[in-house]
Amino acid sequence: MANNLKKGVFSSILLLVKNLSDKLIGLVSTLILARILAPEDFGIIAIATLVMGLLDVLSETGASSYLLKEDTIDDQKVNTTWTLNLLLKSALSVLLVICSPFVVSFYDDPRIHNVLLAFAAVFCFKAFKNPGLFYLSRSQSYGKQVQVGLIAKVASVGAAVGTAIVFQSYWALVIGQAVNSLFVVIGSYIISNYRPALQLTNVKAQLAFSIWMIPQAIAGYARTQLDTFIVSSQFGQSVLGSYHTMKYVAFIPSSHILLPLSWPFLVEIRAVKHDKPLFLKRALGSSLLLLGVSIPFTVILFTQSQTVTWFLLGAQWLEYHYILGLFSLLIPAFVLTNEANRLLVIYGMTKQLFFVDLLRSTIVYTSIFIIGFESIDEFIVNFVFVEAGLALIYYLIVVWRYFGINTMARCVGYFTLFSAIALLNHTIAEFVLQNDLGHQVLQAAVYSLVFVVGFIICLVATNSVLKRHSQEWEYLSSLVARITNPVLTKLSSTKN
Incomplete structure (x- = not known):
């Protein structure tokens, strides 16, 4: 038992390292390519990626989930999964080749045709990946898989x-994806001696399991990509490329920092879900911590969007810096949505979660078209403020549902307090920078330093007062102590 636990922990660490490494390498790649390629280049690839994303959704059979949920697996089940995936992706690749002229006609850009053909070939080729990896995953042998994944990522970035x-x-960008797929597929046969065979013996059981997964995947795809489709159909490739890239950069704090930071809290909160006072304390305390971390990112990206764009992406992207600033307003909205979703998942409300996503998507895009837009600026403003407003309402409804109206009212007070602290420190930072420092990067750095230091001081002072009267602030104080104490101890031992 102890060995299995140790192996599970080690496997989790390996997967976490792979996930963070992939994101870091992908980020570096995007920032480098953004300085070499034009926004229009990213727009062409964004259209192709949008189409390929839909194919990925339509080919989602839930094979991994099916095999991992089974008590035992054998070659028949593994081969059936591989064959089903191969047939489905091959058929969709052929369908894409047939339909590519219609996509080209819709966007009125012949360059998209060859890109789609290349992506179709890559999409089909990925289906040949060795299903023997399922056996490795079942035995929690992730070491070689992580190595292959990292080698493939580095090779694709280099190419x-x-x-x-x-x-x-x-x-x-096309060649980078092709090289990644080539290394992954070939590597899968190097690290596993298993050799697949065409077989459909277990197909009925697998299709019965996955029948509801495709509708859910389509709903999730629509929620995350429909805005990109609207932009791609209404504006040119240059605007689309800028929109796609700025959205990616703006969500880096959410996907690379806030989401991983929230993972440990999920375990702590789930463990006490039957103890309502303790559950409330931990749920709201972790939400306050994540919200407190998100606000400096939002304020700095919003107020310094021009400098951040120039520094990360280059001068050719400056025309669209405002997109980065507007999307940064969704970082706190991401925290609220993620926290509300987490509460529903803990209580097993996954079906309700699906309908919530569907309802929110319907409201967002219906509102956008009712309000109307004539430019990309108006579209983004409408999208961001409707999305942010719904995130706030969604979080407050979930809090009210599980903790009562008094707790919901406290949350409204906390959000108001955070906003006031952010506005105060923005004003202080602007006052400090009344005199021009001569360089925009230095100007942005000083602003960020003044704002972050002031924001932290205000939060510490607020916490010292509220933790005596509020359990969630007391828990927030303990979280901060658990994070900072090991660092302070290490620094103290180093000095000694």
């Missing part, structure tokens, strides 16, 4: 950047 430097073409 993409090299091609971009030499040819300065959007084909660099």
Whole structure:
């Protein structure tokens, strides 16, 4: 038992390292390519990625979930999964080839045609990945899989950047994905001796399991990508490329910092879900911590969007810096949505979660078209404020449902307090920078330093007062202590 636990913990660490490494390598790749390629290049690839994302959703059979949920697996089940995946992806690849002229006609850009054909070939080729990896995953043997994944990611980045430097073409992004798929597929046969065979013996059981997964995947895809589709159909490739890239950069704090930071809290909160006072204390305390971390990112990206865009992406993207600023307003909205979703998941309300996503998507896009928009600026403003407003309402409704109206009222007070603290420190930072420091990066750095230090001081002072009267602030104080104490202890031992 102890060995299994140790192996499980080690496997989790390996997967976490792979996830963070993939994101870091992907981020570096995007920032490098953004300085070489034009926004229009990213727009062409964004259209192709939008189409391929839909194919990924339509090919989602839930194979991994099915095999991992089974008490035992054998070659028949594994081969059936592999065959089903191969047939489905091959059929969808052929369908894409047939339909690609219609996509080209819709966007009125012939360059998309060859890109779609290349993506169709890559999409089909990925289906040949060795299903023997399922056996490795079942035994929690992730070491070699992580190595192959990292090697493939580094190779793909090298190929993409090299091609971009030499040819300065959007084909660099296509080649990067092709190289990644090549390394993953070939690597899967190197690390596993298993050899698949065409077989459909277990197909009925697998289709019965996955029948509801495709509708759910389509709903999730629509929620996350429908805005990109609207932009792609209403505006040019240059605007689309800028929109797609700025959205990615703006959500880096959410996906790379806030989401991983929330994972440990989920375990603590789930463990006390039957103890309502303790559950309330931990749920709201972790929400306050995550919200407190998110606000500095939002304020800095919003107020310094021009400098951040120039520093990360280059001068050719400055025309669209406001997109980064507007999308940064959704970082706290991400926290509220994630926290509300977490409460529903803990209580097993996954079906309700699906309908909530569907309802929110319907409200967001119906509102946008009712309000109307004539430019990309108006579209983004409408999208951001409707999405942020719904996130706030959604979180407050979930809190009211599980903790009562008094707790919901306290949350409204806390949000108002955070907003006031942010506005106060923004004003202080602007006052400090009344005199021009001569360089925009230095100006942004000083603003960020003044704001973050002031914001932390205000939160510490607020916490010292409220923790005596509020359990969630007391828990927040203990969380901060658990994070900072090991660092302070390490620094103290180093000095000694």
